[in-house]
Amino acid sequence: MNENVxxxxxxxxxxxxxxxxxxxxxxxxxxxxxxxxxxxxxxHNYDLYVTVGGPISEKTGMIINLSELKKIVNEILLEFDxxxxxxxTPYFKDKIPTTENLALVLFGLIDKKLAGYKxxxxxxxxxxxxxxxxxxxxxxx
Amino acid sequence: MMALKISLTRIYIFSAAxxxxxxxxxxxxxxxxxxxxxxxxxxxHNYKLEITISxxxxxxxxxxxxxGQLNQKVKNVLDELNYKHLDNEIPFFKHRISxxxxxxxxxxxxxxxxxxxGMLYHLKLWETNNNSFELDRGR
Numbered sequence: 001m002n003e004n005v006x007x008x009x010x011x012x013x014x015x016x017x018x019x020x021x022x023x024x025x026x027x028x029x030x031x032x033x034x035x036x037x038x039x040x041x042x043x044h045n046y047d048l049y050v051t052v053g054g055p056i057s058e059k060t061g062m063i064i065n066l067s068e069l070k071k072i073v074n075e076i077l078l079e080f081d082x083x084x085x086x087x088x089t090p091y092f093k094d095k096i097p098t099t100e101n102l103a104l105v106l107f108g109l110i111d112k113k114l115a116g117y118k119x120x121x122x123x124x125x126x127x128x129x130x131x132x133x134x135x136x137x138x139x140x141x
Numbered sequence: 142m143m144a145l146k147i148s149l150t151r152i153y154i155f156s157a158a159x160x161x162x163x164x165x166x167x168x169x170x171x172x173x174x175x176x177x178x179x180x181x182x183x184x185x186h187n188y189k190l191e192i193t194i195s196x197x198x199x200x201x202x203x204x205x206x207x208x209g210q211l212n213q214k215v216k217n218v219l220d221e222l223n224y225k226h227l228d229n230e231i232p233f234f235k236h237r238i239s240x241x242x243x244x245x246x247x248x249x250x251x252x253x254x255x256x257x258x259g260m261l262y263h264l265k266l267w268e269t270n271n272n273s274f275e276l277d278r279g280r
Contacts, residue, residue, distance in 0.1 A: 021201055032207050096203030100147055104198075107145065132152040133208075136193075140144040 006123055007063045008051040011073050013081040016043035017097040020086075041084055046102075047128040048077075050110060054120040064120055076109045103127040103135040148195040148262050149205050151212075155219045158185040159227040159239040183226060186268050190219070190248065193263035194256060206260060218251040241266055241274035249276050 019036035020029055029037050036042070050073055054063045079089055085097040091105045103125060111122045124138040160183040161175040171179050178184070192215060196205045225231060227239040233247050245266045253261045263277040 019203070023201070032202055032209070034209055098198065098203035100149055100198040100205055101203045104145070104147060134150050136146075136148045136150070138146055140146045 004053070005056060005063065006051050006053045007066075007069075008049050009066060009069055009073070011048040011050065011070075011077060012045060013048070013077045014043060014045050015080050015083050015085050016041040017085040017092075017102075018042070019096050019098065021096065041086065044129050047134075048073075048106065049126040049128075050122070051124040051126075052114065052120055053123045054117075064117065072113050073110060076106070076113065080106075099127060099129040099133060099135040102129075103137045107137040146195060147198065147205070148193045150191050150193040150263075151208075151215075153190045153192060153215055153219060154187055155190070155223040156185060156187050157222050157225050157227050158183045159234070160184070161238055161240060162228075163238055164236060183228070188244075189267035191263075191265040191267075192252065192261070193265075194260040195262035196258070196260050206256070211256070214255045214257075215252065218248065218255050221251075241268045241272065244268075245274040245276050 017036075018038065018041040019033035020039075021032075024032075026037075050069070052063060052069065056063055083089060085102065086092050091097075092101070095101050106127065107122065107125050110125065114120055114122050121139075124136060126134055126136050128134040160180060161178040162171050163174070166174065192211075194205050194211065198205055222231065227234045227244070231239075231247075234243070237243055245264055248266065249261070249264055252264070253259075259278075261278065263275065265273055265275045267273045
């Protein structure tokens, strides 16, 4: 059997955020982050694609039951959905909630949860912040 | 800490005209190979370009490259092509066929130099909604 099959599921969540570096002046923040600096934050509908790999079960013909993957990831996303990322989550106290940083946080959380499933591996996530912008995080193999 | 890689992709649009015609083929053969793309007066596309950069997000900005900087570096390259006839107005294509394969190579060289620091990681050029051409750094 080919062990290189992957499975991807799409998830959606909505959140607000603000880009602001406390060490910088307002001018420098505005110059670097443009319209992302509004003190009230602004929001996006994020699309998250989660790709997992691993052996295909003889019994089910699946790498992981999709409904199980859905449950695991949705539980993680509860912490982010309809929240203000800077203040409502603990991950961005000393990090700016850019697409890159949010993708790294989500990869870490999903990977930790999936560690309990032997032989299953989180291969890659793709996080769309808008239709024309996305970040990928994957294992450097 | 497991070794992770991260990339950021932004999608840009530019519009250009071209004609597929090989200098080393005769008129009959060109028509056979390129069919409607061989139309003597050219035709155009809205090209969609997915530009992927990879690197470590900057500690101060949280970004691999700030969006403003990336946009400016990309604009410098795409402005050269936007609303132009590739074969007639871009020297690179004067004696080179402006196929998707060749355009994506042209864009790689231009963008790699403009963006710099070996950050350019992958390009995907959509000529229409149905055909695309890709190039990556191969590492």
